[in-house]
Amino acid sequence: EIVLTQSPGTLSLSPGERATLSCRAGQSVSYSYVAWYQQKPGLTPRLLIFGSSNRAPGIPDRFSGSGSGTDFTLTISRLEPEDFAVYYCHQYGSSPGTFGQGTKVEIK
Amino acid sequence: EVQLVESGGGLVQPGRSLRLSCKFSGFSSGFSFGDYAMTWVRQAPGKGLEWVGFIRSKAFGGTIEYAASVTGRFSISRDDSESIAYLQMTSLKTEDTAVYYCARGFGSGWISVGYLDTWGQGTLVTVSS
Numbered sequence: 001e002i003v004l005t006q007s008p009g010t011l012s013l014s015p016g017e018r019a020t021l022s023c024r025a026g027q028s029v030s031y032s033y034v035a036w037y038q039q040k041p042g043l044t045p046r047l048l049i050f051g052s053s054n055r056a057p058g059i060p061d062r063f064s065g066s067g068s069g070t071d072f073t074l075t076i077s078r079l080e081p082e083d084f085a086v087y088y089c090h091q092y093g094s095s096p097g098t099f100g101q102g103t104k105v106e107i108k
Numbered sequence: 109e110v111q112l113v114e115s116g117g118g119l120v121q122p123g124r125s126l127r128l129s130c131k132f133s134g135f136s137s138g139f140s141f142g143d144y145a146m147t148w149v150r151q152a153p154g155k156g157l158e159w160v161g162f163i164r165s166k167a168f169g170g171t172i173e174y175a176a177s178v179t180g181r182f183s184i185s186r187d188d189s190e191s192i193a194y195l196q197m198t199s200l201k202t203e204d205t206a207v208y209y210c211a212r213g214f215g216s217g218w219i220s221v222g223y224l225d226t227w228g229q230g231t232l233v234t235v236s237s
Contacts, residue, residue, distance in 0.1 A: 092223050
């Protein structure tokens with residue numbers, strides 16, 4: 001099983017600032033098959049990024065993903081009020097699929 | 109628009125069984141339910157997401173994979189004619205208490221389990237005496 005470790009656990013930022021979230025895998029993820037999801041309290045997770053860097057349909061271009069091998073990053077270029085949420089990375093290149101423990105982006 | 113609707117959650121005693129259903133509806137660019145892998149994910153109260161298991165489409169053998177935490181107790185199946193996926197849970201433990209989501213595993217194949225582009229609203233399972 002590939003263990004994913006997200007950092008930091010909590011990111012305190014102000015609207016308009018840049019957010020950089022990290023996801024590190026315990027071993028290389030096949031084909032960079034990493035996705036990122038956003039989850040707001042009481043709501044279902046929403047797909048943001050797949051294949052490390054591909055935005056899902058309808059996702060604003062302030063969200064971008066990068067990385068390969070064992071290191072992956074989600075960047076939010078300028079935080080909007082609706083972006084404060086918990087973000088999870090997910091590797092789907094091999095079974096079992098695994099999630100990181102999440103990064104909470106909160107308003108400073 | 110593709111929709112997934114889970115049902116079957118509730119309060120159950122430790123050691124008992126429960127079966128969850130996930131009904132697929134909607135039209136998606138000529139594809140049907142049977143073309144996709146279906147995945148189950150759970151989230152314990154106040155915790156993160158945990159991948160539970162998935163079932164491949166028939167095109168990839170309809171094979172099933174499980175997380176170690178549920179292997180031997182949970183089983184996943186599908187009825188493509190009814191567009192429903194199931195999660196049968198047996199020997200339930202208090203630590204199985206969670207919201208259970210089904211999700212479409214897009215892009216899955218022989219190796220990849222697919223990313224989750226469409227999620228149901230979740231159904232709460234509470235295991236308590």
